[in-house]
Amino acid sequence: MKVAPNSSENQGERLIVPDLAPIRLDWPAGAMIGLPAKESAKKLADLEPLFLDRAAFHALDPELVVYRVRSWTPVQPGSEGGLFWGVTILEPGKVGKEYFMTHGHFHSNPTRAEYYCGVQGHGLLLRMDHQRSTSAEEMRSGTLHYIRGEHAHRVVNVGDEPLIFWACWGSDAGYNYGAIREHGFGARVLERDGRPVVISDE
Numbered sequence: 001m002k003v004a005p006n007s008s009e010n011q012g013e014r015l016i017v018p019d020l021a022p023i024r025l026d027w028p029a030g031a032m033i034g035l036p037a038k039e040s041a042k043k044l045a046d047l048e049p050l051f052l053d054r055a056a057f058h059a060l061d062p063e064l065v066v067y068r069v070r071s072w073t074p075v076q077p078g079s080e081g082g083l084f085w086g087v088t089i090l091e092p093g094k095v096g097k098e099y100f101m102t103h104g105h106f107h108s109n110p111t112r113a114e115y116y117c118g119v120q121g122h123g124l125l126l127r128m129d130h131q132r133s134t135s136a137e138e139m140r141s142g143t144l145h146y147i148r149g150e151h152a153h154r155v156v157n158v159g160d161e162p163l164i165f166w167a168c169w170g171s172d173a174g175y176n177y178g179a180i181r182e183h184g185f186g187a188r189v190l191e192r193d194g195r196p197v198v199i200s201d202e
């Protein structure tokens, strides 16, 4: 923000010239426009240990992109007190009877919470505590989800279009993927008779 100096014409007034914000959002499309935005993709091969049906997994193209994440990290990861902003676009599909899903993670710092906000599609947000107690919550356009810092979180696309949700999380939240990679969540989301059902995986 720049403040123009006084001159004889604008004596006593302050003319404020706003800077252009570095990022603009196309909210419903899940697009971030601007140089600082980063994009990453998770392919099926990156999610190999997570799905139940091994034969069905190996019948699919490992290069298939399951989800994309676009993010803006205006401070260094790990910086105390900052905030990150991002969007995930999770494709529809299944491995056998199991719906496409994000990897899921705990935060390294369990005091750091996160918001998710659905803008398109139909999903389920899975949350799991350290006792592996797992619950599911519907995600649709307009739903807002507060995720406690100590809960692992994963999103499952149970619809037939891309599921798009925005997120805001702490720059010092960190990611712990290992526990999920090794032990998964306490429940899975499978298709039964054309509908998603949440099944205990204990």
Ligand SMILES: [Fe+2]
Binding pocket: 105, 107, 114, 153, 169
């Ligand atoms: Fe998170």
